[in-house]
Amino acid sequence: MCYHPIAMNGVRSLKGKRSEMSSHGNDPRQPSAARPYVAPAISPQDLPIDYAGFIAVIFGVVGVMFRYKLSSWLALIFCAQSVANMRNVENDLKQVMMALMFSMMGLITNYFGPPRPGKQS
Amino acid sequence: MSMENPNLLSMLCILSLFFAFVLSDSHFEGFDADADDDDFEDTSIDPTSLRSPPSQSLTTPTPDPDPPASDLPKSALTTTTTTTFDFWDDDEFEGIPIEHPPPSAADPKSPDNSSDSASPQNPQIPNPNPKTPRSFTVEILCGSFLIMFAINYFTGKRENENIALSWAAQFAAKDSIFEKNFSLLGIGDGGDDTPLLLKEGQTTFKFYASGRRYCQGLLATLELKSRHDLIARIYNMIVPTRDEISFEVYMNDDAMDHVVFALAKKKAAKAMHKDVRDLQRFANVLSPPTSKKWVADDLAVISESKEVAADLITDAVIDQVFGDKAFEKFGKGLISLHFSDQHSGMHKKVLLFKFVLPSAKNMADMTRLVALVPYYIDLIGKYKLSSQARSKTETARQKVAQEAQKELRNAQQEAMQRRKAERKKMMEEAEAKLSAEAIRKKEAKERARQMKKAMPRMKMARGA
Incomplete structure (x- = not known):
């Protein structure tokens, strides 16, 4: 740590002249004290909960179970929201993929599937 | 969305339950299920030939139709559909240009209900015309919403x-x-x-x-x-x-x-x-x-x-x-x-x-x-x-530090006690296991002895 007595004086002299405080002659910078940025480690539990993904999964399941296409479409929309809000790809991809699979399955069975073979409910 | 979603979800659940109810009802009556499927699926089968008989029976549960009785379920049905639809539109499709057909068309359930409730009055004219444009409104709405979502994603x-x-x-x-x-x-x-x-x-x-x-x-x-x-x-x-x-x-x-x-x-x-x-x-x-x-x-x-x-x-x-x-x-x-x-x-x-x-x-x-x-x-x-001021703040900090230390000590003690209890439990379990094992060993020994007793005979028998 290097210490500048001049710098201290500079600080004292700027009392009352705030507008100049960032441009006074004595440099407050200390390159020797610079530390590179260290990203804080965040455990996966502390991440915000992905509500959109959760809702998407629910809608997807409902869409598949009841053959209800609006639900599948809504699941797709919430999937899009979940993807848009994704922070780190590895953690969230699982849930999104699951929701996406469900919604796609619902849509495919709805539009291309056999016309209702039996009663599920 | 957290405010609306429970609403939406509950509506959906009610709707799906209702849907299931209708289905099971028709099933119970013993009619062919294919008939009312046509209302949901977008198959090209002409619905006029199939629809009217089962739908009539749906709303008139008694064998001899009674006009006031059939009027009652009709009104109930129509009101439920309208309210559910209101929720639907407000929540999800805000800000979408008004390109969709009138409200009753957007809900895939409504054709079913409306046709059901309408058919007793004029069973001869089950209008198939609104069905073809109606069936794609969900897709159009959701698709356009997705597109808008994508555009908004990049601009935002x-x-x-x-x-x-x-x-x-x-x-x-x-x-x-x-x-x-x-x-x-x-x-x-x-x-x-x-x-x-x-x-x-x-x-x-x-x-x-x-x-x-x-x-x-x-x-x-x-x-x-x-x-x-x-x-x-x-x-x-x-x-x-x-x-x-x-x-x-x-x-x-x-x-x-x-x-x-x-x-x-x-x-x-x-x-x-x-x-x-x-x-x-x-x-x-x-x-x-x-x-x-x-x-x-x-x-x-x-x-x-x-x-x-x-x-x-x-x-x-x-x-x-x-x-x-x-x-x-x-x-x-x-x-x-x-x-x-x-x-x-x-x-x-x-x-x-x-x-x-x-x-x-x-x-x-x-x-x-x-x-x-x-x-x-x-x-x-x-x-x-x-x-x-410094002495004051120092005492305050010391106090807090002491409290913190106390808390820490308490926590440590608690942890120690918990660990002790756990160890005790483990020991007991191990003892129980040991005793069980001892019993098993004893039993095994006993069996072995008995086997030994039995063995010679076997050998003899084999040898003979």
Whole structure:
């Protein structure tokens, strides 16, 4: 740590002249004290909960179970929201993929599937 | 969306239950299920031939139809469908141009119900015409919403990036406040082309600076609105939020005396005093002194002692930002200041500044607020308490430290006891196991003996 007595004086002299405080002659910078940025480690539990993904999964399941296409479409929309809000790809991809699979399955069975073979409910 | 979604979900559940009920009802009556399937599936089979008989039977449960009886379920059915639909449209398809057919068409359930309820009156004319355009409304609506979502994603993303970049250009570029105060800017290790901002998600941007006297580093976090997310955008129309920026300055351990201080708008200050731990423990909300110039009326000061507050709110600060006149003009963006040497977390001595970000064009509006950051670093860095105040704060900190130690000791003891109990349990279990094993061994031995007894005979038998 290097210490500048001049710098201290500079600080004292700027009392009352705030507008100049960032441009006074004595440099407050200390390159020797610079530390590179260290990203804080965040455990996966502390991440915000992905509500959109959760809702998407629910809608997807409902869409598949009841053959209800609006639900599948809504699941797709919430999937899009979940993807848009994704922070780190590895953690969230699982849930999104699951929701996406469900919604796609619902849509495919709805539009291309056999016309209702039996009663599920 | 959190407000609407439960609503939507419950509607959906009710609808699906209703759907199931209708299905099971038709099943129960013993009619062919294919007939009412046609109402749901978009098959090209002409529904006129199949539909009328089962649908009639659906609404008239008794064998001989009675006009008032059939009228009753009809009205009930129609009302439910209309209410459910109202919810549907309001929640999900806000802001979509009115290109869809009249309301009753959007719900895939309604054709079924309406045809059911209508058929008893005129069973000969089951109009198939509204069915073909009706069946695609869900797809059109959802598809267009998805497209709008995608477009909004890219435009909103760019909007957010513009705001962050204009902030960086204003305050972290060459010859700007941070460039003059910190020797290291950005996340890299000091090269010229290192990026200034770190992007986390679509709404969070971080700016790091280091290499200044009195402090180890500064981390500015820009929390922007989720403009990239159409659903969140619609939600924010109901519950507005603001773009915020918070500066965390990590002070050197030897550069900060005992200071617990916060400044915020009155309501927020009360909330802070309740919620933030170190404020709650060490500080009080101060009433404004009568003799001295003080901050604007909207603001409240929370501090450990009057001395600290008076020393930290200098005349310069009052003149420039927090005084009555200046606050109107320059201080509007203030959310809170919070300086503390007892911060919880990795760094103990932290200065926290929270401001509202202005729009990308008016970034210069917050210049004076940002200028507070280096000003307070210097002010607090060289600030020394008087000996009187110091002894007071020292005792307060010792007290808290003792409490903390006590808590720690208690926790340790609890943990010890728990561990002891666990060990005991383990021992008991092991003993039980052992005894069980001993019994088993005994049994095995016994069996072996008996076997031995039996063996010779076997051998003899075999030999013979």
